[in-house]
Amino acid sequence: MTAASSLDRRALLRGAGVLGLGAAGATGIAVAGRPAGAAPTAERKGSVPAPRVYGTAEWGARPPAGEIEVLDRVPRYIVVHHTAEPGNSEDHSLTHAMRVCRSIQRFHMDTRGWIDSGQQFTNSRGGHVLEGRHRSLEVVHDGGRHVVGANVGGRNSEVVGIENEGLYVTVDVPPALWDSLVALIAWIATRYGRPVESIMGHRDFNSTECPGEVLYGRLDELRRAVAKAMGQRGPFELPLKWPLLRPNDAGPRVRAAQHLLRARGFSDVPTDGVFGPATRRAVARLADAHGVLPHSCTATLRASADERGYLGSDIWPLLTATTARPGENADVGAAVETLRRAGGRLESPGGLLVRRDWQRLLSG
Numbered sequence: 001m002t003a004a005s006s007l008d009r010r011a012l013l014r015g016a017g018v019l020g021l022g023a024a025g026a027t028g029i030a031v032a033g034r035p036a037g038a039a040p041t042a043e044r045k046g047s048v049p050a051p052r053v054y055g056t057a058e059w060g061a062r063p064p065a066g067e068i069e070v071l072d073r074v075p076r077y078i079v080v081h082h083t084a085e086p087g088n089s090e091d092h093s094l095t096h097a098m099r100v101c102r103s104i105q106r107f108h109m110d111t112r113g114w115i116d117s118g119q120q121f122t123n124s125r126g127g128h129v130l131e132g133r134h135r136s137l138e139v140v141h142d143g144g145r146h147v148v149g150a151n152v153g154g155r156n157s158e159v160v161g162i163e164n165e166g167l168y169v170t171v172d173v174p175p176a177l178w179d180s181l182v183a184l185i186a187w188i189a190t191r192y193g194r195p196v197e198s199i200m201g202h203r204d205f206n207s208t209e210c211p212g213e214v215l216y217g218r219l220d221e222l223r224r225a226v227a228k229a230m231g232q233r234g235p236f237e238l239p240l241k242w243p244l245l246r247p248n249d250a251g252p253r254v255r256a257a258q259h260l261l262r263a264r265g266f267s268d269v270p271t272d273g274v275f276g277p278a279t280r281r282a283v284a285r286l287a288d289a290h291g292v293l294p295h296s297c298t299a300t301l302r303a304s305a306d307e308r309g310y311l312g313s314d315i316w317p318l319l320t321a322t323t324a325r326p327g328e329n330a331d332v333g334a335a336v337e338t339l340r341r342a343g344g345r346l347e348s349p350g351g352l353l354v355r356r357d358w359q360r361l362l363s364g
């Protein structure tokens, strides 16, 4: 058990004792509740209409294979995923959406070995919203607690995840899916009292394509749309992010990454600005050395994207965690210069670079 999950466990035990709303059954589901008499926090928050969310009983979910963990606090982030499989179906019916949910749950339980669906919610291409992991619906409605899922590696105690049916690497989401996603997130954010800045994509945490280049590219638009649905006005402070680099990508950011890999001791990596096999091997070895596991996001067995060696949000902090100033290490200096020439900004040249310096440099 990791330190984080032991903390979660303590939070769970501390809050245990209040009975849940008709879930349990034969599976012995533990429930973490508020102290008696405490008002649900959501009651004090703004009103956004609750979307129609089809519960696990309505789409014929299997019972969970273990205890659903419920934490006595709200999650920090609302995370957007794509299912990749079953692809971009033209069947927009509720029947199809329910079938997708059963298929995801089967894959997550029987192949991944999880106790239940990994995501808290599923959003279909037809705009139907369904509960994923058991108890997610009642717990979000209640507003003060969090059902721990399995959808963002290393961060599940702090994220509520939405699987959007389809693959959005090169094509856009259907309008119905977009509208239901806005409504669902506006409701979740309101119940949890979270700002729109807490809306993230899966790749903001793990080195994965998910939720696809096109849908990921619309996240700022999504934050604005959710804010509007919540009756809020900007401007919003949008988070700095790390870019995702993949094999066959090319350009100054790849070249900078190659210099940083060399600065970390991977001296066989070329600095040609092309994400080739040697670069990919070095990234994978760096991930292994720090215990960073690949977290490909696929909802069924058929999609087995190999994202090992992708360079994303969980790798950049390792790569840029250097104690060398640009003037003290030739490769660190070359990385900085490469990014500055490409338009990256650096506020205090010559100093020790911290996370936001690198993020600004990389966003050029």
Ligand SMILES: [Zn+2]
Residues within 6 Å of the ligand: 080, 081, 082, 151, 202, 208, 210, 211, 296, 297
């Ligand atoms: Zn994902």
